Amino acid sequence: MKKILYILIVGIIFFSSCQEEEREIIDPNIDNTIPKDSQLAKLMRNVVIHDGSFDDIVDSGNCYSINLPYSLLVNGEEFIVNEINDYQKLSNTDIIEIQYPIVITMFDYSEEIISNDTELKIYIEQCQIDDEDIECIDFLYPIQASTFNNRSNELNSIVLNHDSEMYLFISKMDNNISVSMNYPISLLLHNGQRVDIQHNSGLLEAISSVASACDENDK
Template identity: 50%
Template sequence: MIKIIKNIGIQWMVIQVVFLLISCQEEERELIDPTIDDTITQDSTLAGLMKNVVTHDGSFDDLVDKGNCYSINFPYFILHNGNLKEITHTADYAEILDSDTIQIQFPVTVTTYEYKEEFIETSTELNALASSCLSDDEDIECIDFVYPFNLSTFNANTNLLNTIEVLHDAQVYKFMDEMDDQTVMSINYPIQLVLHNGDHTTSGHNEQLVATILDFIESCNEND
């Protein structure tokens, strides 16, 4: 009799564990169900806005490299009005004026708007890259995400659920760039953003996040 009671107890525990696992999976599925408003698809307005927010902004060194869709990686050297100067930090650009004579000491490595690195050996190569930049690009410079935050994803092909902790813009850009029409995701709200003036704002759902980004696009300018 004792053995029978033990077996029944074990079976009941197994049933409870299975039920718990199924419940957890259903909760995750509900989190990223495509019918829920806070789901983000590849072609959604929010997906596009997020990608524009995290696009690499290369405008901070335009006085030197003349291209807003890439930046030169630190450290590197220039001839600044005939004097050799090492550029190691963004603060070094404060010492450069529009009227100054600048000669980049090649080779240098640049990071493009999509976070790809290119080795540049001559001014001709750099000028060609600069000419490929759009003067009116889509990157949103006056608002940034505050990290870390989590993204939950579901792939309809593999039926896999996943949660990703994102730590920086490049990681978000890569994810958004590689996202296909079989994948949906959701942000684990609330999420914080920082404005170009240092103020912070919080969004609690997709609609609010879209509205917040759109509200500040008008105040975005190159080099802000």
């Protein structure tokens, strides 16, 4: 009987210690937790926001892009846009007509079907001249993140493989869910330099230092 009681007590202590370890992993007082409304969360979102300015010569909107492939009439001749490099073959002096329908990807990675110039103009007018996207730095994937539900004490791990997944992950932050990145993670600067990050303060500093250092595509 004493042996069974001893085993039960050890088991309870072990379970309690595991729960405490889970809490410590992303405790709000620890540096690696990212509050929903923090400056870091906002900057991370702006890094992974969809930048649609690379095809502005065609669609005149920096907050969305046209999904490839699609057709144009350029100076009266058919032109198929199969890849991003094809935009380099176009000039501001060309007469460019989009062949509808097209599908566009918005800043938040949602997609819309556009049937004519009138519909496209609505989206053009929604775009800001100075968009929020940070073009000088990129996340290198895969990245592992953790969430801890403060109500259910449930700890989960998620692997992010693309900017769209990171954007959705950040956008779904909840006050009841503690979120943290599993460091180290790596970033790629616009000059090709790779930077390895070990904690939140390093990530905040890396993004902040280059947030306005370049403007790759916007017109």
